Amino acid sequence: TLYFQTFQHYFKQINLRMLSLRHRLVTHTGRFLSTAETVGNVTMVTLNNPARRNALSLEMLNSLIANLEEHAGSARVVVLRAAGPVFSSGHDLKELAASSTETRGAVFSRCNDLMLLVNTYPVPVLASVDGLATAAGCQLVAAAQMAICSDRSKFATPGVNIGLFCSTPGVQLGRAVNRKLAMDMLLTGEPISAQ
Numbered sequence: 001t002l003y004f005q006t007f008q009h010y011f012k013q014i015n016l017r018m019l020s021l022r023h024r025l026v027t028h029t030g031r032f033l034s035t036a037e038t039v040g041n042v043t044m045v046t047l048n049n050p051a052r053r054n055a056l057s058l059e060m061l062n063s064l065i066a067n068l069e070e071h072a073g074s075a076r077v078v079v080l081r082a083a084g085p086v087f088s089s090g091h092d093l094k095e096l097a098a099s100s101t102e103t104r105g106a107v108f109s110r111c112n113d114l115m116l117l118v119n120t121y122p123v124p125v126l127a128s129v130d131g132l133a134t135a136a137g138c139q140l141v142a143a144a145q146m147a148i149c150s151d152r153s154k155f156a157t158p159g160v161n162i163g164l165f166c167s168t169p170g171v172q173l174g175r176a177v178n179r180k181l182a183m184d185m186l187l188t189g190e191p192i193s194a195q
Helices: 002-023 058-070 093-098 101-119 136-143 158-162 167-176 179-188
Strands: 034-039 042-047 077-082 086-088 125-129 132-134 146-149 154-156
Touching: 034 058, 042 058, 058 101, 077 086, 086 136, 093 101, 101 136, 101 167, 125 136, 132 136, 136 154, 136 167, 158 179, 167 179
Parallel strands: 042 077, 077 125, 086 132, 125 146, 132 154
Antiparallel strands: 034 042
């Protein structure tokens, strides 16, 4: 039985590594969509696709989940941050418009998986924001236990401006800020500052 449990443990570790390698997809510029770096007990997971405004495409979602799962047992705190001037512009609308119903469902399912993972992560997850976070990107910041923001950071749920109410980001937003501010953001699409 001990041999079987040891085998299961190593098999799980190998699968996690394979999953991690499979989901650290590379953009056309040769950069990882998200990276993870551990310094001491702090793991920094970086959204690393500034050319696409760190959009939460299916590949980006898979990459973030893989990086978070890989470091779940080793970190004492995780910091989510982004390369470039935009933390995340939310879902990749070009990807959604050009994809099948099944792919769109997979995107929203994986986004839900990411938000649940951040909410139930075994250690605190902090969002370090230095720029704009909109729609599902704003949802990701709201899902974190704490947000540390620069003065130039702004947050918005602009879906209403194109006829799409940001209902899913609204759930996390309603938990992170007071109800009236959340409704103002959701109904007007206007950005708010970090203050």
